[in-house]
Amino acid sequence: MRVLVVEDYQPxxxxxxxxxxxAGFAVDNAADGKDGLWYATxxxxxxxxxxxxxxxxxxxxxxxxxxxxxxxxxxxxxTAKDAVQDRVNGLNSGADDYMIKPFAFEELLARVxxxxxxxxxxxxxxxxxxxLQINTATQMVSRGEVSIDLTRREYSLLVFLAMRAGQVVxxxxxxxxxxxxxxxxxxxxxDVYIRYLRKKLERPEWTALxxxxxxxxxxxxxxxxxSA
Amino acid sequence: MNTTLRxxxxxxxxxxxxxxxxxxxYGQYVMIQRQLYAEFDQNLAARARSLxxxxxxxxxxxxxxxxxxxxxxxxxxxxxxxxxxxxEKGAVLARSRRLSEFNFPQLVGHMVAPTVCRVxxxxxxxxxxxxxxxxxxxxGESLDLPALDQxxxxxxxxESVDTIDFSSRTHVTLVIAKDTxxxxxxxxxLSGLLVASGVTATAVILGILAWLVTKNLRPLQTLxxxxxxxxxxxxxxxxxLADAPGELQPVVSRLNDFMDxxxxxxxxxKTFTADVAHELRTPLAGIRTLLEVGLSRxxxxxxxxxxxxxxxxxxxxxxxxxxxLLSLSRIEAGQATAENDLVDVYGMLHRAWQPYAQRAADxxxxxxxxxxxxxxxxxxxxxxxxxxxxxxxxASSYADSGGEIQISTxxxxxxxxxxxSNTACEVTADQVTHVFERFWRADSARSQTGTHAxxxxxxxxxxxxxxxxxxxxxxxxxxxxxxVRFPMPKNVIAGENIVSEPEPEPFNxxxxxxxxxxxxxxx
Numbered sequence: 110m111r112v113l114v115v116e117d118y119q120p121x122x123x124x125x126x127x128x129x130x131x132a133g134f135a136v137d138n139a140a141d142g143k144d145g146l147w148y149a150t151x152x153x154x155x156x157x158x159x160x161x162x163x164x165x166x167x168x169x170x171x172x173x174x175x176x177x178x179x180x181x182x183x184x185x186x187x188t189a190k191d192a193v194q195d196r197v198n199g200l201n202s203g204a205d206d207y208m209i210k211p212f213a214f215e216e217l218l219a220r221v222x223x224x225x226x227x228x229x230x231x232x233x234x235x236x237x238x239x240x241l242q243i244n245t246a247t248q249m250v251s252r253g254e255v256s257i258d259l260t261r262r263e264y265s266l267l268v269f270l271a272m273r274a275g276q277v278v279x280x281x282x283x284x285x286x287x288x289x290x291x292x293x294x295x296x297x298x299x300d301v302y303i304r305y306l307r308k309k310l311e312r313p314e315w316t317a318l319x320x321x322x323x324x325x326x327x328x329x330x331x332x333x334x335x336s337a
Numbered sequence: 338m339n340t341t342l343r344x345x346x347x348x349x350x351x352x353x354x355x356x357x358x359x360x361x362x363y364g365q366y367v368m369i370q371r372q373l374y375a376e377f378d379q380n381l382a383a384r385a386r387s388l389x390x391x392x393x394x395x396x397x398x399x400x401x402x403x404x405x406x407x408x409x410x411x412x413x414x415x416x417x418x419x420x421x422x423x424x425e426k427g428a429v430l431a432r433s434r435r436l437s438e439f440n441f442p443q444l445v446g447h448m449v450a451p452t453v454c455r456v457x458x459x460x461x462x463x464x465x466x467x468x469x470x471x472x473x474x475x476x477g478e479s480l481d482l483p484a485l486d487q488x489x490x491x492x493x494x495x496e497s498v499d500t501i502d503f504s505s506r507t508h509v510t511l512v513i514a515k516d517t518x519x520x521x522x523x524x525x526x527l528s529g530l531l532v533a534s535g536v537t538a539t540a541v542i543l544g545i546l547a548w549l550v551t552k553n554l555r556p557l558q559t560l561x562x563x564x565x566x567x568x569x570x571x572x573x574x575x576x577x578l579a580d581a582p583g584e585l586q587p588v589v590s591r592l593n594d595f596m597d598x599x600x601x602x603x604x605x606x607k608t609f610t611a612d613v614a615h616e617l618r619t620p621l622a623g624i625r626t627l628l629e630v631g632l633s634r635x636x637x638x639x640x641x642x643x644x645x646x647x648x649x650x651x652x653x654x655x656x657x658x659x660x661x662l663l664s665l666s667r668i669e670a671g672q673a674t675a676e677n678d679l680v681d682v683y684g685m686l687h688r689a690w691q692p693y694a695q696r697a698a699d700x701x702x703x704x705x706x707x708x709x710x711x712x713x714x715x716x717x718x719x720x721x722x723x724x725x726x727x728x729x730x731x732a733s734s735y736a737d738s739g740g741e742i743q744i745s746t747x748x749x750x751x752x753x754x755x756x757x758s759n760t761a762c763e764v765t766a767d768q769v770t771h772v773f774e775r776f777w778r779a780d781s782a783r784s785q786t787g788t789h790a791x792x793x794x795x796x797x798x799x800x801x802x803x804x805x806x807x808x809x810x811x812x813x814x815x816x817x818x819x820x821v822r823f824p825m826p827k828n829v830i831a832g833e834n835i836v837s838e839p840e841p842e843p844f845n846x847x848x849x850x851x852x853x854x855x856x857x858x859x860x
Contacts, residue, residue: 120623120651128630162615189618210622214629 110225110268111286113154114138115145115171116187117163121210125158125187128214129221133248133264135287142166149175153285154182156224158217161188161199169202176203183224187212222246229272236271239316239331243271257309262287266302267310270319270329279326303327342557346550347543354542362531369527373520374465381467382451385513388420389448394473394506399424404431411435419458419466419514425507435459441512444468456514463521466514472506556581560589572600612776612791613662620655624648661792664723665775668799675804678718682746682755683710685718689725690744693733700738702759707745714753714823720800724808725755727793728819732759735817743816753823761817769817772810773798 112134116122122138129136137152139145142163149157149171157175161168172184185206186199196207205227206220222245226234234246240253248264250257259267265287270278280299307319320328340348393400401422403411410418411433421432421441429440439459444466446452451467458464556578563576575593578585631644667673686708697704714721732742740760747754771777776791794810801808806823 118619118623120647121619121626123647124623124626124630128626128633131630131634189615189622191614191618210618211625212622214626214633 110155110265110272111135111137111152112221113145113148113152113157113182115142115148115157115163115168116160117141118160124214125217128218131261132218133261133268134221135265142168142171146171146174149180149182150178155228155286156221157182157184158187158221159184159204161186161190161195169199172199172202172204181228183228185217185220185224187217219246225272231272236268236274238271238274238318238329241271241310241318243268252310252312252315259306259309262302263306263309266299267306267329270327273329275328275330277322277325277328282326343550343554346554347547350546350550351539351543354546355539358535358538362535366524366528366531370524373523374517377465377517377520378453378467381453381465381513381515382446382469384418384515385451385467385469385511386448388513389469389471389509389511390474392422392473392509392511394475396505397507399430399473399507399509401431407434416516416518421512423510425509430509441466441468441514443510444512445470445510458514458516462516462518464514464516466512468510468512470508470510473509475506553582556585560585560592564592567596569603572596572603609775616658616776617655620651620658623651627651658792661796665792665796665799668796668803673803675717675720677715680714680716680718680721682712682714682753683708685722686725686729686744686746686755689722690729692726693729697733697736697742700733700736702733702736702739703741705741705743707743709746709748712746712748712753716804716823720804724797724800724821725757727797728757728821731793731819732757732817735764736760737762751825753825755821756818757821758813758816758818760815761812762815764812764817766812769810769812773808 110133112129114122114125114129114136116125116138117140119140122140126136126138137148137154139148142165144165145159145163145168146166148154159168159171163171168186168188172186175182175184183205184203185208186204187208187210188195188199189210191209196209199207205224208217208220222234226232226245231245234244236243236245242249242251244250245268250259250264250267266283269283269287283299303319303321307317310319311317316331318329318331320330322328388403391402393402399422411420412435414435417433417435419433419436419439419441421436422430423443424430427443432439436459441456442454444452444454446467446469448469448471451469453465453467456464456466560576560578560581563574567574575596576589578589581589627644627647631641664673690704694704729742729744736742736759742757742759745756747756772794774791775795777795798808801821801823804823806821809820809822811818811820
């Protein structure tokens with residue numbers, strides 16, 4: 110899942126980016142309003158964490174422009190402005206959530222995860238496909254009774270595929286949503302991580318869930334419709 | 338004791354009216370009383386004269402016709418009149434029967450102007466008596482009396498009649514008395530009438546007065562209600578008195594001016610509180626998030642060290658903000674004190690510049706110095722250092738990248754000017770008017786929170802003012818210019834090297850160094 114953090118105060122920005130990254134999100138960040146708007150319009154983000162009082166361009170202006178442009182990203186305003194009217198204005202301008210500084214990072218993470226689920230119409234934090242269970246709240250993955258350890262990148266890739274279960278996703282989609290903007294690209298890095306996932310998630314006695322659509326991408330589903 | 342304006346007005350006006358009314362009525366009473374007694378005395382005197390002309394002298398005998406045949410006025414039992422007659426030797430010749438043995442004082446008035454006085458009558462009542470001393474009529478003498486207004490004496494008139502023998506005639510004194518009950522009754526009725534009319538008039542006047550005072554003080558009550566309704570939440574309201582009298586209009590106007598200032602002060606206070614809250618919330622959020630993320634999983638020692646160092650940095654920045662706020666508060670509360678140091682301005686500028694030199698180099702800023710290296714200033718060195726550091730910090734931070742910073746001093750006999758300017762294409766004249774406001778930044782967002790909280794120039798302004806100088810911000814040729822000026826009091830001697838004449842070329846001097854003195858404003 111890809112998140113953009115637009116925050117001018119460096120310590121907050123760096124800590125939030127680190128925390129979200131460690132939680133499995135692909136996180137980009139911007140230190141001023143103009144850069145933030147550029148990132149938000151140049152990439153597709155699941156969630157944008159947006160400060161209001163930004164140099165260059167104010168957060169509420171960015172919010173209005175994104176909504177005018179039809180952006181479907183979930184936007185969480187993270188600001189020190191705590192007046193009720195500020196919150197009302199922020200939510201009425203198209204924000205999906207509003208948090209006031211200082212905040213508990215755990216709560217911010219939970220809210221971001223809720224916004225991600227809402228973006229993909231998931232209400233249950235546990236994604237179930239066959240005997241595969243992905244708990245997005247605890248980041249625990251299991252198949253049947255077997256707990257499976259995944260790296261951060263593998264987890265991000267699996268959640269991305271699971272959120273689009275039954276849909277073929279291209280390597281480009283995976284790249285844009287699982288990797289940060291400035292990540293160094295490798296031609297076969299997606300294929301490598303898919304192989305890692307298959308190795309950890311698939312056993313002969315279990316149903317294969319990750320399917321390759323040559324020329325198109327990958328599909329996470331209980332049955333490979335094409336094979337069937 | 339607190340009394341209302343209405344009560345005070347009522348007491349003052351009513352008191353004045355009542356006193357005036359009483360005085361007027363008393364004056365009327367006294368005038369009427371005098372008039373009545375004058376008329377009474379006049380009648381009594383006339384009565385005495387008429388009795389006198391009835392008395393005849395027949396040889397040595399004085400004949401008093403009304404003695405044997407008393408007149409009704411002297412004989413009646415109720416409120417009788419009294420008379421008493423003495424001969425020249427003072428022996429009583431006759432008295433009215435009702436007088437019994439009672440004696441009146443001998444009143445020896447003139448026939449034209451009898452003597453009248455207040456007496457006590459035999460029955461104990463008060464009356465008045467009129468007395469005349471005269472020569473009785475001699476038989477054959479005409480009864481014609483000279484006109485009372487003639488100056489010729491009655492006796493002279495008698496002596497002019499030479500055909501009658503007046504040789505045996507002697508003076509007789511006649512006193513006639515009468516009670517004044519009629520006059521007293523009239524005066525009693527008059528006083529009752531005056532008191533009643535006075536009370537009635539007073540009551541009516543007080544009623545009208547109360548109504549008028551209440552009516553005319555109503556705008557004051559309305560204003561008092563409006564003032565009473567003012568609260569912290571209704572500072573936008575203004576006082577409105579449509580029917581206010583002219584005297585109240587300036588009060589209403591001043592009150593509204595006061596409300597403007599109050600609203601403005603509250604607004605500034607709210608903004609300041611919000612700004613302080615924001616400035617402290619944001620670094621607090623930084624510390625908390627860094628610590629929470631750092632503790633969210635096991636990490637190596639370096640990671641923890643990095644997190645702690647970041648938190649320490651934020652704490653230091655926050656401490657600086659709080660220190661600045663405290664410094665501002667102390668100066669504004671008049672709690673700051675000033676040392677009297679001999680400051681090497683050139684050296685101080687260079688020392689203050691050192692922390693920002695690298696930043697200026699990183700931003701490709703050109704720095705031009707036009708300073709007199711020998712310029713001295715008597716002032717609080719630590720406080721001046723804070724001012725110069727703030728100005729240089731701002732210049733190195735906000736100068737256009739690749740731009741220029743110019744630092745100069747100009748020492749004159751009566752002042753020292755320190756000027757720090759930087760190229761700033763985007764700063765507008767409107768923004769310049771706000772640069773000394775607390776937490777104000779050219780960008781309304783809280784850019785660079787922690788490093789530039791928007792307090793530096795506010796603090797600099799207070800410090801320079803405290804030291805007796807002035808600081809002026811301006812825009813000239815797309816440059817943002819900060820001018821600090823310290824005047825030198827003419828009679829201050831601050832050392833041996835006082836300059837007696839202005840230096841023609843302040844930047845090229847090699848002789849004595851000017852010493853300018855600046856101290857806390859008002860000290």
